[in-house]
Amino acid sequence: MNDFQNTLHFARSQDASDPLRAFRDEFHFPLKDGQPVIYFTGNSLGLQPKGAAAALKQELDDWATLGVEGHMKAKHPWYSYHEELTAMTARLVGAKESEVVVMNQLTSNLHFLLVSFYQPKGSRKKILTEQRPFPSDTYAFASQIAFHGGDPDTDLIEVQPRAGEYTVRSEDIIGRINDLGDELALVCFGGVNFYTGQAFDMAAITKAAHAVGAYAGYDLAHAAGNLFLKLHEWNVDFAAWCTYKYLNSGPGSVGGAFVHEALHGKGLPIFAGWWGHDKHERFKMERTFKPMNTAEAWQVSNAPVFSMAVHRTALEQFDRAGIVNLRMKSERLTGYLAFVIGEAARSAGAHLEIITPSDIAQRGCQLSIVAHGKGKDLFHAISAKGVVADWREPNVIRVAPVPMYNSFEDVWRFGQIFKAALS
Numbered sequence: 001m002n003d004f005q006n007t008l009h010f011a012r013s014q015d016a017s018d019p020l021r022a023f024r025d026e027f028h029f030p031l032k033d034g035q036p037v038i039y040f041t042g043n044s045l046g047l048q049p050k051g052a053a054a055a056l057k058q059e060l061d062d063w064a065t066l067g068v069e070g071h072m073k074a075k076h077p078w079y080s081y082h083e084e085l086t087a088m089t090a091r092l093v094g095a096k097e098s099e100v101v102v103m104n105q106l107t108s109n110l111h112f113l114l115v116s117f118y119q120p121k122g123s124r125k126k127i128l129t130e131q132r133p134f135p136s137d138t139y140a141f142a143s144q145i146a147f148h149g150g151d152p153d154t155d156l157i158e159v160q161p162r163a164g165e166y167t168v169r170s171e172d173i174i175g176r177i178n179d180l181g182d183e184l185a186l187v188c189f190g191g192v193n194f195y196t197g198q199a200f201d202m203a204a205i206t207k208a209a210h211a212v213g214a215y216a217g218y219d220l221a222h223a224a225g226n227l228f229l230k231l232h233e234w235n236v237d238f239a240a241w242c243t244y245k246y247l248n249s250g251p252g253s254v255g256g257a258f259v260h261e262a263l264h265g266k267g268l269p270i271f272a273g274w275w276g277h278d279k280h281e282r283f284k285m286e287r288t289f290k291p292m293n294t295a296e297a298w299q300v301s302n303a304p305v306f307s308m309a310v311h312r313t314a315l316e317q318f319d320r321a322g323i324v325n326l327r328m329k330s331e332r333l334t335g336y337l338a339f340v341i342g343e344a345a346r347s348a349g350a351h352l353e354i355i356t357p358s359d360i361a362q363r364g365c366q367l368s369i370v371a372h373g374k375g376k377d378l379f380h381a382i383s384a385k386g387v388v389a390d391w392r393e394p395n396v397i398r399v400a401p402v403p404m405y406n407s408f409e410d411v412w413r414f415g416q417i418f419k420a421a422l423s
């Protein structure tokens, strides 16, 4: 049972006792009719930290005044820029510093990691993933399978929910892994499914995958900055994420990757580039690739400094707030959202379902709402009142209050707008 009340007074009292409340003032909120919107799409594109402009300008200024010398002499030297992000990234995803690297973008990183972790051999050639993964992931899996001469129709398998259910049961995922056994090359799930908002039990999935001799990797687009992750402890083999959703680092910003230390220096196949080469000898410019003994071995290109400048600002906020504190607030904030949605539906007599699991361990910030018979009209009605949510075909409204900058008052106001739109 919870102590929630559907009143402005209650919401404001929650905000007043929220130790993270000051972070809201560090972000730019878009306005509608002169008022800040209720921004519930941090799961799609996080808001801009106010510090981003200065961080970016620093790099532009250093480029203007230093030219090529900025590689070594910029305030944040470009040559090793990514290294300034390593410790904060490791804390964010529960990794050792040697296990993470900020580089490229998400789908590119997935491909580079699949080069190492999808090595079909004989009858061990299948990839198991969740129902309805993000399309880019499906394209990456299918094209990798085809690249190795396999058939995506038989070698790419999605675990489906049971009849009449929206989300996949953990025991069914584990059961499927066990059934596929030595036919399985790789289990690759989203940390949180983009459509249903379901968070998967990565520790259990990884353990089951390893027990049948398969690798386990995760697309953390909807999990990084959202869930409390322990990638190292869970023995995850690899992971990749983007930084423009929950991590507030700007459109198309640089991505991140994790490779477990147990797999460093093991001679896995790598598509190599000079930034993966032993950094102490990089500028000897020798012919033979000598990989780093860390996740940096998977780097191919030098650092995209402008994206990284914004990402550094955003990561510093996560570091100050602490992912554990953020997650604690998030569980309560999203719990309050589920409560006000329920109240709105009840008072409007509307039939709607939250398809995201009600079990807190199986969800992050996001709730996915199916409003039977209303759907898109409802979405347009709340949008007109200053709610920024999103619509995902065929019939889901996604709402994601993020703990970094959303408030309990946002959630309460959303509930009022939602109720009016339902009535």
Ligand SMILES: *Cc1c(COP(=O)(O)O)cnc(C)c1O
Residues within 6 Å of the ligand: 105, 106, 107, 108, 133, 134, 136, 137, 190, 194, 219, 221, 222, 242
């Ligand atoms: C957002 C998202 C992507 C997008 O990939 P990019 O390479 O960053 O364009 C891929 N996969 C998932 C699961 C996502 O949520």
